[in-house]
Amino acid sequence: MSIALVILAAGKGTRMESDTPKVLHKIAGAPMLVHAMQAGSALAPDRIVVVAGHGADQVSAVVTDYDAEASVVRQDEQLGTAHAVAQARDALHGFDGNVLVLYGDTPFIRQQTLEKMAVARARHNLVVLGFDAADPGRYGRLVMQGDKLERIVEYKDASEDERALTLCNSGVLMANSATLFDLIAGVGNDNAAGEYYLTDIVALAHARGLTATTVTCDESETLGINSRPELARAEALFQTRARAALIEDGVAIQAPETLFLSYDTTIGRDAEIEPNVVFGPGVTVESGARIRAFSHLEGCHVSRGAVVGPYARLRPGAELAEDVHVGNFVEIKNAHLDTGVKANHLSYIGDADIGEGTNIGAGTITCNYDGVFKHRTTIGAHAFIGSNTMLVAPVRVGNNALTGSGSVITSDVPDDALALGRAKQATKDGYGRKLVEMLKAKKARLQKETD
Ligand code: UD1
Ligand code: CA
Secondary structure (H helix, E strand, C coil), rough: CCCCEEEECCCHHHHCCCCCCCCHHCCEEEEEHHHHHHHHHHHCCCCCEEEEEEEEHHHHHHHHHHHCCCCCCCCCCCCCCCHHCCCCCCCCCCCCCCCEECCCCCCCCCCHHHHHHHHCCCCCEEEEEEEECCCCCCEEEEEEEECCCEEEHHHHCHHHHCCCCEEEEEEEEEEEHHHHHHHCCCCCCCCCCCCHHHHHHHHHHCCCCEEEEEECCCCHHHHCCEEEEEHHHHHHHHHHHHHHHHCCCHHHHCCCCHHCCCCCCEEEECEEEEECCCCCCCCCCCCCCECCCCEEEECCCCCCCCCCCEEEEEECCCCEEECCCCEEEEEEEEEECCCEEEEEEECCCEEEEECCCCCCCCCCEEEEEECCEEEEEEEECCCCCCCEEEECCEEEECCCCCEECCCCCCCCCCCEEECCCCCCCCCCCCHHHHHHHHHHHHHHHHHHHCC
């Protein structure tokens, strides 16, 4: 059965105390809305419709950036969750599979949970995701009769007895598209909040002889985020889970609580990660690579056998082939380092291609930016770049070529050549001592004048 996701993301999120729409606040480097889309993607949906309202333009840009085929519909006034889902109706015209309703501020639903819902959907017209709440608070309560879900009652409208129920509504539900929109058309707003409650479709389904059931999940999966403290807790929860998953998968993590991961970090088996490492989005570390302490990586690829850090920075487009060594206080951006390249100390390598086995001396800088344009530096294989070489791009250094320490290289260096681009040293015997004596005499004279 084909699936469409409808993701509600119109709310303002007043309690975030932020100008950014709530669903665009990030967890592990990705907007929480993207986490929700990713969770739903586990069911391989044919269509994705996001219902946006507050900050709709910004939300829309993030949605299409993540999935160019997803559609965004607008709910200009937030009249309730049923009204929100109704906005997706036109976008789903001609779709006759199941609709799964998710929430842009509920990023942690697991794939297995959604699969359980899809299975239950084969036996019931309507499947609602519930959870046993430690503190049921203001959640809607699920009123069950055996394994049948009879109705959902919102906290505001619930009686004492109903409020005592701990089985709560996550809001996530699944139904056939036509059924869902027919039921929603029957929802009114005569309730304590004056809203069109999506939850009312359960009782309406019963009135029409349809059946509903509940699938339950762990409360942590349905964690909704409404404030910055909750966002911070969600981030911590994500990190804890992601670290544990990597350890399970065979990554050697020395101090897990000091490692920060992104939503898409990929690390191979037997890779070693030392303490205090930060992975921004878009990092892949292959098996057996080693990331040493206090390194910061984003948008990069580290191959097998490579060693990065301590204190290294890999920025977007850094591509390290096998056995590359990048040492302390080295920054690499948009550069490809071929097999066995070493750049061990205090360098900036940006917009560059470096051939196999080349050694980059301490303090080497690729001067890639002229204030207006960026230019490339190309270095061949088995070259030796002397310490403190400035490579003024665009420039090419050939295979097996050498540059003298302290050189400013402004024109291409052919294969096998030695390039020296620095002032010639002048050594004057005895001048060192003479100069010091001269300066000391001057100091004594000045001292006398002020006394
Ligand atoms: C809803 C459920 C409640 C459930 C709870 C779980 C209803 C009526 N109630 O209550 O049973 O326990 O979620 O968190 O559905 N939204 C829109 N447009 C709207 C209204 C809401 O996009 O017009 C979005 C909000 O941005 C939010 C989500 O839908 O992300 C839930 O809406 P909210 O008003 O927070 O519902 P609750 O009162 O929490
Ligand atoms: Ca809510």
